[in-house]
Amino acid sequence: MNIDDKLVLNLFHVDREPHIKINQEICRHCPHKLCTYVCPVGNYTLNDDGDVVFSWEGCLECGTCRIVCDQGALVWDYPAGGYGISYRF
């Protein structure tokens, strides 16, 4: 099952502003780009130029990227009250 097929099942209230901000300049020089492996929704991807691209729409606010990023490229916060994922189960 594809991750996009899973995420359409979830209820999100997507905020206009991302709650996680990445500094692409730092990411460009990141030796491991671990966020692209550990994110359980695959929100961090590499584009054709090898840059890390982040989309916050399907974020489950788990916190894994915050723990594995040791380059200081992330400003991680919770979405505004009521926004983000709302689990039904």
Add this chain to the structure above:
Amino acid sequence: MNNTEKFDVIVVGAGPAGTTSAYVLAKAGAEVLLVERGSYPGAKNVFGGILYTPILNRLIPNFWKEAPVERHIKGVKIFLISAKNAVSIGVESEVHNQPPYNNSFTVYRSKFDSWYAEKAQEAGAMLITDTVIDDLLWDGNKVIGVKARGESGDVYADCVIVADGVNSLLAEKAGLRKGFKPRQVSLGMKEVIELPREVIEERFHLTGIEGVEIKYIAGDATQGIWGGGNIYTNLETLSVVNWLSVDPLIASQFKAVDLMERFKDHPFVKNYIRGGKTIEYQAHLAPDGGYDFTPRYYTNGLLIAGDAARFLNASIHYEGTNFAMASGEAAAKAVIEAKKKSDYSERSLSYYQKLLNESFVMKDLKRYRKLNHFAEAYPEFFSGYFDAITQMAVDYFTVNELPKRHQEWRMLKTFRSNLSRYHAGVADGKFRHSRLKRAFLRICPLTRFIWLCLKGALAFL
């Protein structure tokens, strides 16, 4: 909210820890504000699947008669799996079909946490949702309230209990805890999979509202990464979980999303979930229980509880919800004592530490403190050894023309050579053991196996 309004206590986070605090405090007559960032309690919460309820059943006797529980868990089946082989052991009891149902129930957190917060409200606590607490308010070295995002602004209290979960930004801002390292957390992924009720009951041998847990320990469930998999039975769904210790996950270079799919496709997993339809996907971090990474649990006017304080029994028991409730109750009791003296200083709140030390929370954290070190030091235990053990079991029951004694010798020889192969294992292009040790392991691989099994059992069971 009126800015001049002041509460006795503000509790941040309406999960099992925070709501227990709010409930106990409100019952004791304190003015409590319970703050939740989701649209309803449970909206942001993920757990494997079992709510452990010894504390809850003491606070609200026979809660299951009114709470939205799914099934009570009468037993567990534990699997060791390799790519092709499996060994399993089941434990279940008819006694667990009677109250208090072994204090184990499957629930949906969105429903249960909302119900529990309602009980706290009935007891007199005030609940506000959709509200993120961005920071604490300080007067010198003392916490005097919280700073809410948006219009609510600053709210004051004599004391704040922080129970905002594993990512607790507040505990870090207060300096009570540092940011986690990858080795201190696990990533859990979970799918809620819908199946007709009769199919679940037939497939898992259940009557009525009985339920079971299927537990897979590392091995091929996680491609050898320290972690595991679980299937929990709800009334009309299964909760299918794959969890991975983040440090070995990073080292493996597997993608977490792929590991979840591999787990669901595994020959010893897929038949349980066959024909099911995924209706929700969840993921969250869990603290790997940290006696040795213990944060400070309190300071002037502030206490932390639940996952925020790393209270989780990361062993074969893997209990989080009752650690949350126990710590939430202990925090509330400490605040009630502090209120009697009107003294919310660190010294007064140290009663919290005393209560924790006396309860199962600190005792169990201490007991299982070595597990993570063990998993880190001996990765072969959860991969190669599981292959060897399951192969041996399968060889023992293999039917052929050989006399059984020959077959058993063959089994032992294969087992021994499998062990040797794993001992000679290479990590990062280097042998993991010195030349001398490799020579020793080649001659007597069983010695190390037995030694590691004993050590593992002590850390894990």
